[in-house]
Amino acid sequence: MLPTGTRGPKVVAFGGGHGLYAALSALRHVTGNLTAVVTVADDGGSSGKLRSELGILPPGDLRMALSALCDDGEWGQLWRDVLQHRFKTDGPLNHHATGNLLIASLWNLLDDPNEGLDVVGRLLGVQGRVLPLSNSPMEIQADVVENGMTKVVRGQSRVAVAPGRVEHVRLFPASAVVNPAVLEAIEEADWCVFGPGSWYTSVIPHLMMPELKEKLASCNAQLLLALNLTNDVETSDMTHGDHLRSFVSYSGGITPRVVVADPTAIDDLDELDEAVGEYGVKLLLRQLHQYGQTAVHDPLRFAAALRDAFEGTITDVAKEGPKN
Structure with a gap:
């Protein structure tokens, strides 16, 4: 963690569970001015x-x-x-x-x-x-297609393990409002970080709150999207490019400034390049996983990548990823 008194950029990190834990474990080395927003x-x-x-x-x-x-x-x-x-x-x-x-x-x-x-x-x-995220508990519902049939799955714990392809997710109750302190943090932020994490149950729910999307669209903060090291049941048929397209779709057209990914986790780099090109997003490739554990983020490696993104030191060499 940074020495006491060290501030750094104002960062708001969105997510939940192990994904947000990984992001915060890295961000604590980059800034002492950090707010975590957690799904409920x-x-x-x-x-x-x-x-x-x-x-x-x-x-x-x-x-x-x-x-x-x-x-x-x-x-x-x-x-x-x-x-x-x-x-x-x-x-x-x-x-x-x-x-x-x-x-x-x-x-x-x-x-x-x-x-x-x-x-x-x-x-x-x-x-x-x-x-x-809100001061009221919420429920996630998802339309999941399996063997050509669409079913509605209710509850975060069930959506996370439901077999099939997630077509759409919703939050209930529709009357739930964003925690006012969250909106204040976004207004003051330099960066808003989304991911890694369970895509439809930890990352995307934030983007389904109209007040939050409006604040993201009107504030001065830059957005960073950190892609996952592995796919889970929710996203078993999604590419990394699909994750970016899904983010932009649920955000109502708000695009991140930077996408951070581990090149060893990407099956099709050309496909991801095509996706970031569609939106004019900068792609930062860095080895983020722990040695010998390709599905686990290394806090210091992740922190170094985030620092480069925040400081704007993304070069063509960086985009090529690490040399082994």
């Missing part, structure tokens, strides 16, 4: 149980984002481990994460999602801020 549609596991029983936002992805930004000192690392600890029992506490219960307790006491997360952030020594 998770309905599985510990988060789903607490959401259903207590009527609160699903805390799990918010917990992971806070853990990614915790202080590097002994205090921060201890509380990160406490936050991520899961109980293993034969009773109702089985698989609940301590951090989820802590966040739920603070929300009950403070009755303000933002304030509760800020309190956890101070406890962990977080450099930055973690915000929910």
Whole structure:
């Protein structure tokens, strides 16, 4: 993490789950001026149980984002481990994460999602801020085509593993509004970062909020899209170029300034080149994965790529990718 007092560009990172965790683990080395915006549609596991029983936002992805930004000192690392600890029992506490219960307790006491997360952030020594996309829990619905038949799949946990091709996704309730603090962060941002992450359940949901799209279109922030290292069930039939086209479609025509990708993860570089050419987007190819683990981001490699993108040091040599 950057030394205390170091600021850097104002960055807002959008996503959820492990993808956002990877982005934040890298961004913390680039800037101390960071806001994470997390989807609130998770309905599985510990988060789903607490959401259903207590009527609160699903805390799990918010917990992971806070853990990614915790202080590097002994205090921060201890509380990160406490936050991520899961109980293993034969009773109702089985698989609940301590951090989820802590966040739920603070929300009950403070009755303000933002304030509760800020309190956890101070406890962990977080450099930055973690915000929910909306202060109301939401549901993802998807039209999925399998064997020529279209079915409606409801719920983030089900959409994420549904076999077939995702044709379209929707957010409910339609009346949900964007957290005002998120709009304020975008207004002040230098960069907005989308991805990596589960495409239709973590990345795209942000773009389905009209207020957020309007703010992205009117603000001065540049957009960066970080492509995934591997495809998941949601995107098993999508190319990297398809991801960019999908992003522009759901954003209503808003294009990122830079697309960051790992060349070892791209099956068809010409196809991706064609897609970025369609929109006049800069492509930055860097080796982003950990040595020996092609599906896992290396925080320092990812951070170096993001720094180059933010500083505008994208050259033709960079586009060619790393030399092995």
